[in-house]
Amino acid sequence: xxxxxxxxxxxxxxxxxxLYYFSDRSFKNTVLLIASIFFYTWGEPWFVFILxxxxxxxxxxxxxxxxxxxxxxxxxxxxxxxxxxxxxxxxFKYANFFVENVNTIIGSFGMDELEWTKIALxxxxxFYTFQTLxxxxxxxxxxxxxxxxxxxxxxxxxxxxxxxxxPIVRFNEIADQITNRQDKETLDNxxxxxxRFVIGLSKKVLIANVVxxxxxxxxxxxxxxxxxxxxxxxxxxxxxxxxxxxAGYSDMAIGIGxxxxxxxxxxxxxxxxxxxxxxxxxxxxxxxxxWMKDYLYIPLGGNKVQSKFRLYFNLWFVFLVSGLxxxxxxxxxxxxxxxxxxxxxxxxxxxxxxxxxxxxxxILITFIITLVGWVIFRADSFDQIVFYxxxxxxxxxxxxxxxxxxxxxxxxxxxxxxxxxxxxxFGLKIENFFFNRDKYNVSTNIxxxxxxxILLTISISSITSSGFNPFIYFxx
Amino acid sequence: xxxxxxxxxxxxxxGVLLIPMIQKIIGFAETEDLDGYFVETxxxxxxxxxxxxxxxxxxxxxFTEENIGLRNILVRLHNQISYSIFNEAxxxxxVIGKNNILFEKGYIDAYFGRDFIGxxxxxxxxxxxxxxxxxxxxxxxxxLVVFAPGKASFFPESIPEKYKxxxxxxxxxxxxLKACKDRGIPFIDLNSLFPLIKDxxxxxxxxxxxxxxxxxGMALGMDSILNYSSKMLGKxxxxxxxxxxxxxxxxxxxxxxxxxxxxxxxxxGYKKMPYPVFEFNNNDSLYHPKVISIADSYYWQVISAxxxxxxxxxxxxxxxxxxxxxxxxxxxxxxIKVVExxxxxxxxxxxxxxxxxxxxxFGFIEDVxxxxxxxxxxxxxASNKEQEVNKIIRSILDSEQWKKSIEKKxxxxxxxxxxxxKLDAEYMYSQQNK
Numbered sequence: 001x002x003x004x005x006x007x008x009x010x011x012x013x014x015x016x017x018x019l020y021y022f023s024d025r026s027f028k029n030t031v032l033l034i035a036s037i038f039f040y041t042w043g044e045p046w047f048v049f050i051l052x053x054x055x056x057x058x059x060x061x062x063x064x065x066x067x068x069x070x071x072x073x074x075x076x077x078x079x080x081x082x083x084x085x086x087x088x089x090x091x092f093k094y095a096n097f098f099v100e101n102v103n104t105i106i107g108s109f110g111m112d113e114l115e116w117t118k119i120a121l122x123x124x125x126x127f128y129t130f131q132t133l134x135x136x137x138x139x140x141x142x143x144x145x146x147x148x149x150x151x152x153x154x155x156x157x158x159x160x161x162x163x164x165x166x167p168i169v170r171f172n173e174i175a176d177q178i179t180n181r182q183d184k185e186t187l188d189n190x191x192x193x194x195x196r197f198v199i200g201l202s203k204k205v206l207i208a209n210v211v212x213x214x215x216x217x218x219x220x221x222x223x224x225x226x227x228x229x230x231x232x233x234x235x236x237x238x239x240x241x242x243x244x245x246x247a248g249y250s251d252m253a254i255g256i257g258x259x260x261x262x263x264x265x266x267x268x269x270x271x272x273x274x275x276x277x278x279x280x281x282x283x284x285x286x287x288x289x290x291w292m293k294d295y296l297y298i299p300l301g302g303n304k305v306q307s308k309f310r311l312y313f314n315l316w317f318v319f320l321v322s323g324l325x326x327x328x329x330x331x332x333x334x335x336x337x338x339x340x341x342x343x344x345x346x347x348x349x350x351x352x353x354x355x356x357x358x359x360x361x362x363i364l365i366t367f368i369i370t371l372v373g374w375v376i377f378r379a380d381s382f383d384q385i386v387f388y389x390x391x392x393x394x395x396x397x398x399x400x401x402x403x404x405x406x407x408x409x410x411x412x413x414x415x416x417x418x419x420x421x422x423x424x425x426f427g428l429k430i431e432n433f434f435f436n437r438d439k440y441n442v443s444t445n446i447x448x449x450x451x452x453x454i455l456l457t458i459s460i461s462s463i464t465s466s467g468f469n470p471f472i473y474f475x476x
Numbered sequence: 477x478x479x480x481x482x483x484x485x486x487x488x489x490x491g492v493l494l495i496p497m498i499q500k501i502i503g504f505a506e507t508e509d510l511d512g513y514f515v516e517t518x519x520x521x522x523x524x525x526x527x528x529x530x531x532x533x534x535x536x537x538x539f540t541e542e543n544i545g546l547r548n549i550l551v552r553l554h555n556q557i558s559y560s561i562f563n564e565a566x567x568x569x570x571v572i573g574k575n576n577i578l579f580e581k582g583y584i585d586a587y588f589g590r591d592f593i594g595x596x597x598x599x600x601x602x603x604x605x606x607x608x609x610x611x612x613x614x615x616x617x618x619x620l621v622v623f624a625p626g627k628a629s630f631f632p633e634s635i636p637e638k639y640k641x642x643x644x645x646x647x648x649x650x651x652x653l654k655a656c657k658d659r660g661i662p663f664i665d666l667n668s669l670f671p672l673i674k675d676x677x678x679x680x681x682x683x684x685x686x687x688x689x690x691x692x693g694m695a696l697g698m699d700s701i702l703n704y705s706s707k708m709l710g711k712x713x714x715x716x717x718x719x720x721x722x723x724x725x726x727x728x729x730x731x732x733x734x735x736x737x738x739x740x741x742x743x744x745g746y747k748k749m750p751y752p753v754f755e756f757n758n759n760d761s762l763y764h765p766k767v768i769s770i771a772d773s774y775y776w777q778v779i780s781a782x783x784x785x786x787x788x789x790x791x792x793x794x795x796x797x798x799x800x801x802x803x804x805x806x807x808x809x810x811x812i813k814v815v816e817x818x819x820x821x822x823x824x825x826x827x828x829x830x831x832x833x834x835x836x837x838f839g840f841i842e843d844v845x846x847x848x849x850x851x852x853x854x855x856x857x858a859s860n861k862e863q864e865v866n867k868i869i870r871s872i873l874d875s876e877q878w879k880k881s882i883e884k885k886x887x888x889x890x891x892x893x894x895x896x897x898k899l900d901a902e903y904m905y906s907q908q909n910k
Contacts, residue, residue, distance in 0.1 A: 001533075006496075007540045014493035045528050187482040194489050403638055407562040442481050449485045453492055457550075458557065460496075464547055465554035465566060 001042045002164075003252045004204050006464055012039065013256075020260055025182065029155050032260065039160035040123075047092075047122035052154060054088060055132065059146075059153045062136045066146045074140060081136035089129040092122055097328035124164035126325055130291055131157055134170040137295055143172040152178050161256040165249045167267040168287040170294075174262065181261035188439035191449075193258030198452045198459070199434065200251025205459040207418075208245035209466070210411040211237040217402060219378055223387040227398040231391040235371045237408075238378050240415035243271060246285070265290075270431070273423040275362035276354050277342040277369060288325070292318050312347070316340035326377070331385065335376040342369055363423060499545030507548040512567060512737040517542055549741075556741040567737045576744070577634035578685050578734040579627055582831040584635055587628035589645030591834040598648065601836070602655035604845040609661050611848045615819045618708045619826070621656055621663040622701060623649060624774040625670035625689055626830030630682050632671075648833035664704055666697050667830055679750040683727065685735035687773075691728070692721070692750045694777040702787065705823055711763040714787045718752035730777070756786035767791035768818065770840045771827035792817075797838040815847050861905060868901040 001008050016035045023031045041048045058081055065077035096118050103113040135153070139146050147153045156178050162169055177184065218226070218234030226234075250267035257264040267287050274280035281289045293302075300314045316337065323336020342350070354362040372389060379385040421427030440448060499505060520526070520535035527533070544550070558564045565572055569581040585591050609619045626649070628635060649667055656663045670681050670693065681693035689697065699716045706713045727749055735744050767788040769775055775793055778784060779801070784791040792802040800807045818824055826837045872878045886896035 001537075005537055005541070006544045007537050010493060010496045010544055011540070014490055014497070017490055018494075042533050043530070045530060045533070187479060187486060190486050191482060191489070194486070405562060405564050407558065407564055410562065442478050445482060445485055449489060452489065456492060457553070461550040461554040461557075464541055464544055465551045 001039055033155040036158040036160040043123045055154050055157050058132055059150045062139050062146050066139050078140045085129050085132040092125050094328045127166050130168045138172045144175045161253040167250055167264050168291050169264055177262050185261035189258045193255045195448055195452050197252050197255030198456045200248040201459050202455045203244040203248030205462050207411055207415050208241045212241035214408050215241050225398055226391050228391055228395045239374050270422040272419040274366050276346050276366055278346045292322055312344045315343050331376055331379055338373050496545035510548055510739050552739050552741040555739050565738045573634035575634050576684050577631050580687055583626050583628040584639050586830040588641040589647040592645055592648055593834050598651045598655050601841050602659055604841050606659040608844050617821050618823045620823055622827040623665045623667040624827050624829040625666045629667050630670055649830050683731035683749055686731040686733050688730055695752045713765050714762045717755045720753040721750045723748050723750050764789040765822040767823045768821050769825040770794045770797050772832040774829050797840045865901045865905050868904050
């Protein structure tokens with residue numbers, strides 16, 4: 001069940017909210033747990049059993065970890081918990097990829113390929129794994145006590161607002177809210193949460209979906225059909241699509257969380273106004289970046305390593321893993337390496353160069369680097385990465401005619417405007433008003449509610465119309 | 477006070493999410509159904525297997541999307557926004573042209589020759605059509621091809637720039653005209669005629685928001701067809717007569733059909749259209765030709781005006797050579813003895829507009845050509861047999877011994893000598909041609 005579907009928006013969400021708000025305080029976690037199980041079961045009716053069983057076991061492993069007297073015992077239980085959770089991720093997400101590559105290698109030596117039945121990728125497994133890891137590692141590090149109730153733990157892991165697309169909520173950030181969030185269940189939070197949810201929905205439905213269709217059309221073109229202008233339009237459309245899609249989804253998750261008393265961490269912060277790639281990663285998928293830093297980069301030695309070579313290796317390794325986390329395919333690995341490369345260049349000389357050329361040229365160069373990165377991310381093959389990037393910078397034309405609608409141009413322009421608006425002072429003020437306020441006065445609330453109802457209605461109308469494109473006159 | 481207002485706002489916001497569900501249950505604010513052709517999802521049945529493999533959930537998602545409360549209004553709202561803000565239509569193949577003219581994209585593609593099926597393909601079809609024409613003429617039936625007017629040819633100036641081609645290709649219409657001329661196949665080209673009389677016609681020949689010709693345009697077109705039919709048959713056929721033209725405040729079907737399929741919230745502003753009121757005199761002595769029409773949807777207006785019943789002699793309409801509307805009611809064309817039926821007519825009329833010419837004449841040419849070819853082959857075979865059998869008979873009669881053997885067999889079987897002679901000759905023919 002995705003947030004931007006009628007079944008979620010018009011059935012699941014309102015019924016859940018009514019039930020949740022009318023439930024006694026002591027039942028709220030139960031209502032949230034049942035709703036989350038139903039939500040996940042709807043999309044993964046089979047994997048839900050594995051997920052719940054492993055979560056259940058993990059709870060007791062971590063409890064044993066906490067109760068262990070010696071460091072060695074703690075390490076054993078930590079290793080058990082981490083390997084169980086990572087094992088699931090590796091098996092379900094990377095087994096196909098591994099076997100395909102092994103088969104390619106042994107096939108090239110003329111040997112028989114391994115027989116293998118492809119495994120379907122369970123929804124949200126990457127987010128699930130990273131959250132379970134934060135639980136065991138945070139307890140191991142003594143950052144927080146474990147939860148007392150196994151159902152609270154399952155609820156934390158499976159909580160439907162953030163289970164399938166983040167943000168990655170670390171245990172120590174939310175632990176207290178799991179058991180007591182009375183002070184956050186205010187009318188103001190419920191209203192601002194609703195506003196945030198609808199803004200996220202609008203980003204996804206009214207911007208990302210519209211430009212995404214053309215991005216798909218352009219990325220489906222062959223080398224001969226693609227021209228330089230189309231390549232740039234396609235990658236700009238994709239950049240806007242992926243940003244508004246992912247950031248929109250995070251807004252929806254944060255919004256629903258706020259409506260039920262949780263404060264989830266921010267996941268995006270105007271990524272495209274970054275002045276270098278290092279900054280981009282502080283603004284893009286923030287919770288993943290922070291997770292990688294705290295649970296991988298720092299354990300590897302972080303900045304406190306003796307040689308620069310080791311530092312650069314650590315950086316690059318983290319980004320390779322980060323790329324692979326996004327998907328089990330070589331283009332994601334290359335994408336991670338590409339970003340890691342620019343992070344190293346930042347440290348070597350690019351940051352100095354950017355400060356020399358100033359804010360706007362730095363934003364432009366960083367944005368172009370990001371766009372090339374998106375080509376790698378979006379491409380279906382290595383060949384496509386090469387020819388698409390070549391087309392972007394080779395100034396060639398083709399006879400392909402793709403019809404661009406007024407709506408596409410308008411929405412692409414709006415998307416670009418919103419993406420760069422906060423590079424200006426007034427843009428930042430607008431953003432602070434909508435995103436960073438905990439409460440508004442009554443008249444502002446009324447105005448915002450009206451705006452939100454309009455946006456919600458337009459979004460729902462767009463969702464329900466998306467599959468409705470009838471033939472006026474149906475010929476045989 | 478502030479708290480109460482916020483509470484009310486929260487209730488209103490959640491209430492907005494609940495409205496479609498409540499509407500679905502209670503059924504208030506029912507609205508006009510959406511127009512156009514689309515495949516509806518059936519309400520899925522729940523089973524353990526379907527639940528586990530996820531097909532139930534997928535189907536419920538789809539079914540819910542198509543059946544949420546107030547969906548008609550929501551779809552219309554979405555379409556209205558697309559139209560009013562972005563000047564776009566959310567209906568398959570609809571193009572919003574300049575000067576408020578709505579097109580179907582197929583007409584624009586045909587106008588620029590984008591759907592041209594190739595000279596060889598048309599020559600091949602035209603050769604077969606010429607053969608059909610000759611076969612029908614031998615039976616006293618006339619074939620008439622009508623090129624109905626197309627909207628893109630009629631309003632080329634209103635085609636949006638982005639749909640135009642830099643290079644003009646030959647079109648199906650142009651090449652079919654040539655093919656018919658070269659082979660002497662009778663035709664009427666209303667697609668070329670209508671743009672020529674566009675500025676001088678008393679009333680609009682095409683509506684702004686319709687796919688098809690206007691009722692008035694159809695009347696002029698049919699008048700030309702009837703005049704031509706009289707000449708072809710050498711008999712004075714009934715004419716279309718009208719002394720009155722109604723110009724009502726509302727548009728009648730199908731003058732608003734494209735706009736209707738756009739499913740907007742508000743009706744588009746339109747110019748009033750003329751509708752001639754025909755006078756049919758059943759007692760006149762003019763000839764009522766028997767006509768079968770194989771045509772696309774342009775012919776529906778001829779049917780709805782009653783022309784096929786009142787001017788033609790209860791003419792049949794074989795829509796896309798698939799669905800037959802006949803004197804005996806509805807049938808599938810495949811269930812009709814086609815050649816037999818065609819040969820009962822005075823005229824076989826084939827009509828297509830530019831957008832459907834790429835599949836002209838909807839299978840009629842291929843099917844009827846095959847049928848006639850088979851019929852002629854059979855006739856040839858029958859005639860050959862008769863000649864061969866006669867040859868054998870002559871050989872038998874030339875041989876006294878053989879003759880006696882036949883006489884003996886005739887006695888044994890108790891049949892006449894002539895009968896036995898023919899039976900034996902036929903038997904020998906069948907043995908020779910095994």
